[in-house]
Amino acid sequence: MKPKKTKSSAGSSGTGTPKVSSLQGESKSTATEVQLAKLLARLRHRPHHTHELRQCGISHPAGRVLNLMERGFLIESARVTTVDSDGFQHHGVALYSLIAEPNGQQPQ
Structure with missing residues (x-):
C-alpha cells in the first residue's frame, strides 16, 4: 500500500508567492517551497x-x-542546445523565462 501524499501550505504566504523569509539557512534544502x-x-x-x-x-x-504556473506565474519555455560541464551537447533543453507574476506585475 502506498503512503498517502498530503499537500501542505507551510512556507507559502498564501499569495501564490513562495515565502522567502523562512528560507534563511536552508540553501541546500530540497523542500518544494525552498526550490x-x-x-x-x-x-x-x-x-x-x-x-x-x-x-x-x-x-x-x-x-x-x-x-509556479499553477500559482499564476506566466512562464514561457523555449528549446535550446546546451553544453554540460563534461562538454557534451544536449539538444532540446528547456529555457524558462518569467513573463509576468500572478498580480499582473512584470518581472523586475
Whole structure:
C-alpha cells in the first residue's frame, strides 16, 4: 500500500508567492517551497535552462515551473542546445523565462 501524499501550505504566504523569509539557512534544502523560491529568484533575474537550475539545487525544474504556473506565474519555455560541464551537447533543453507574476506585475 502506498503512503498517502498530503499537500501542505507551510512556507507559502498564501499569495501564490513562495515565502522567502523562512528560507534563511536552508540553501541546500530540497523542500518544494525552498526550490520554488530559488527558481523564482533566478527567473526574476534572467532566463535559465534546466541544467543551470539543477546545478543550483532544483532537482526537478519542470515540476517546479509547473508549480509556479499553477500559482499564476506566466512562464514561457523555449528549446535550446546546451553544453554540460563534461562538454557534451544536449539538444532540446528547456529555457524558462518569467513573463509576468500572478498580480499582473512584470518581472523586475
